[in-house]
Amino acid sequence: MSKKVLLKDIALKAGVSITLVSYVLNKQKVNRINKETAQKIRDIAANLNYRTNQVAKSLKTNKTFTIGIVVADISNPFSANLARIIEDEADKHNYTVIFGSSDENASKFVKLVDTFINRQVDGLILSPPSNSENQIEYLQKLGFPFVLLDRYFKDIKTSYVALDNYKASHEAVNHLIKTGRNRIGMITYKSDLFHLKERKRGYLSALKENRISFERGWLKEIDISNNRSEIENAINEIISSDPLINAVLFGSNNIATISLKYINSLPIKVPRDLAIISFDQTDMLDLFYAPVTYIKQPLKEMGEIAIKILLKEINDTNAISQVNMNAELVIRESTGISIDGS
Amino acid sequence: MSKKVLLKDIALKAGVSITLVSYVLNKQKVNRINKETAQKIRDIAANLNYRTNQVAKSLKTNKTFTIGIVVADISNPFSANLARIIEDEADKHNYTVIFGSSDENASKFVKLVDTFINRQVDGLILSPPSNSENQIEYLQKLGFPFVLLDRYFKDIKTSYVALDNYKASHEAVNHLIKTGRNRIGMITYKSDLFHLKERKRGYLSALKENRISFERGWLKEIDISNNRSEIENAINEIISSDPLINAVLFGSNNIATISLKYINSLPIKVPRDLAIISFDQTDMLDLFYAPVTYIKQPLKEMGEIAIKILLKEINDTNAISQVNMNAELVIRESTGISIDGS
C-alpha cells in the first residue's frame, strides 16, 4: 500500500508547522491565519490527497463520531429498515454507524455491546433481547450514552423510543370485533420481552372490554427459536377449532410470513373464514391474495427520534427521554366485512 | 460518564509498569512473566472492568480490525442478507463491520468509501454502482485492500466474487424453452452494470441457440430509479402482446416483487398464460399463488469467499482473486408445464 500522507508531509512541503496545517484543515483560528498561506496549505493537501487519520484524531479528541447499533435480527425487514433509516439519519449528523445483530441472543448482544464500547463509539442504539437487563443496567451505571429502540424494560429507567404496543394491539382487535368477528385468536412469541407482553395485553384487554370471554385455545404462544412447525401447528389448531376461530392477530411480521405461506396452501378463504391482522409492514402482506390489514409502525420517525435522543445524551449526558409512538392500523381486504355480519 | 479505566490504573494498583500490564493482557512474553504477577494483573483488570481502548491500540498497531462494506441498497433483502452474512463471517475473524448503502448512487458511494478509509478500515467489500469506475481505479492505485462483491467491472482487474450471471440467465431461459415456451420476454434494468448486461446477454444467447428469433418487444428495460409504473407498463405490454409472450424472466428481485403484486391483480394465470422466473430468493416468491421458479445465488458462500479474499489481501497485499459462482435454478410451479406442450 502506498505510503499515507500525513500532516507532517503537508507541513514540510508548505514550509510551515504541523500545527498550522491542522488549524487550516480544521478551519480553526480562521481569522488569524494568512489567507495565502491557508490557500497554499489547502492546495497542497488536495494535491497530495490528504485524508485525516480519524483514529489519531479520535484518540486526541475523545470522539469517534461513530455510533453502534444492535438490532434484533438484521435479516428481518423490520430490523433492516430500522438500520437503514438510522444510518441515513446518523449520516446527516456526520456520524458513522457500526451495526450488529443479536439474533435475540443475550450473550451475542453483550459481546456486541462490549466490542462497540471498546471501539469507543460515542453512543449506542439498542434493541435488547430477553435476559439482557444486566447489560443495560451496567451501561446505565457506567453513564454510557444509549437509547433503546423498539423495546425497553419496564423496570429500568432508560431512554427509549418504542411503539405503544398495548394500544396498537388493542386497536387492532377492536377493529376485528367491529367488523363482526367474535372468536379471535392471536399467534405470538412466548417471551418475556415487554413489547411482546404488551401486545398480548392489548389483545386480551380488547376482548374483555367487548365482553368476549377469552378461551385458552385462542392464544398460541410460539417458541421464538423454532418457528415454522409450531406456527403451522397453531394455524392447524385454529382452522379446526370448534367453535371456529374467525380472526387472528399475528404478533410479528415473521409469524405473519410463515403463516401466510401456510394458509396459502390450505382450503380456507381469507377474510371469509378467517380475518387477519399482522404487525409491521412487509411486501408479503401486499402480495397475499387478500392484502393483509396491518399495524404500521412509524419507523422513520422512530429512527429519527432515536438519533435525536442519543445525540442529546452524548452532548449533555444523563438526560433521559422516553417516547411512545402510536401505530397506524392500515385496513385492507384481509379484514373485509365478515359473513357473520355484526 | 464515569472515568475510564486505563492500563495506567491497573499498573498503579498492581505496583508494576504499564508495559507489563500490556504484555499480560495481550498474552505476550507469556513464558517470561511471573505467573503470580500475571494473575494479579488479570484479577485487577477484571476487577476494575478494564476495556482496552481500541482507538489507541489501532493508532499504534496500524490495524483497526474493521472492514467497511458498501451494499447497493440495504433495504433490498438481497443486500441485507449479504450484509448479515458478511458481518457473521467477519466476526468469526474478530473483525467489526461498518456498513453503508450507496442506493445505486455513485457520489454517495464515493463518499462512503472515503469515510471508511478515513476511519482506517483494514479493507473494503464493495458492490459498486454505475459510474464508480474512477473510485475503484483510485483504490487500486492506492493499493488499498478491497474486493468487489456481486458486481465488477470487466475492464478493471480487481478481486471480485460474483455470480456467473450470463450462465445463470442462459440456463433459466433454456428451462423456459424446454418446458415449451417459445415467446420469452425479460424485464430488467436499463443499466451499464456488467452483471446486468450479462443477464441480458445470457437471455439473448439462449434464445439464439434455440433458434428462437428475438423480437424487440420482448425485452423491457426499466429505468432503475422510477420503478413501479414502468414495470407495470411492461407487464401490460407483455400480456397484450400479439402473438402473446408466454414466459418472462425478471432481472432482479425488486422487479419481481413489483411485478408479482401487479400480476396478482390481473386476470391472467401463472403458469398457464405466463411462465415466470426471477433472480434471487425472497419470501415473496414463495407466497405467490404459483411459487416462483428462481435463480438462487449462493449468498453464504459468496460472503464467506469475499471475506477470505479480503483477509488474504490485507495480509499479503496485491494478491488478486477473481471468483465466479454458479447459480442454482430452483424449479417450482411458476414454470410448470405449458399448455402448448413442447
Place this chain on the structure above:
DNA sequence: AGATATTGTTTAAACGTTTCAACATAATTG
C-alpha cells in the same frame, strides 16, 4: 568462580493528531 544464559521487569519512544501557551512581528494607540 567467572562467564553466560534465563527470568522478570522497566524505560522510553512512537503512532498522527489536537490544542494550549508562547513567541515574533507588525499595526495601532494615547
Place this chain on the structure above:
DNA sequence: CAATTATGTTGAAACGTTTAAACAATATCT
C-alpha cells in the same frame, strides 16, 4: 515613542496504547 493590541505562526505536551531495547537479579554452565 513607548505601550498596547492585533496578526501570524510555532513548540511541545498530550491522548492510551505497543514494543524494541535495556536493565537487574538469579540460575546454570564450564
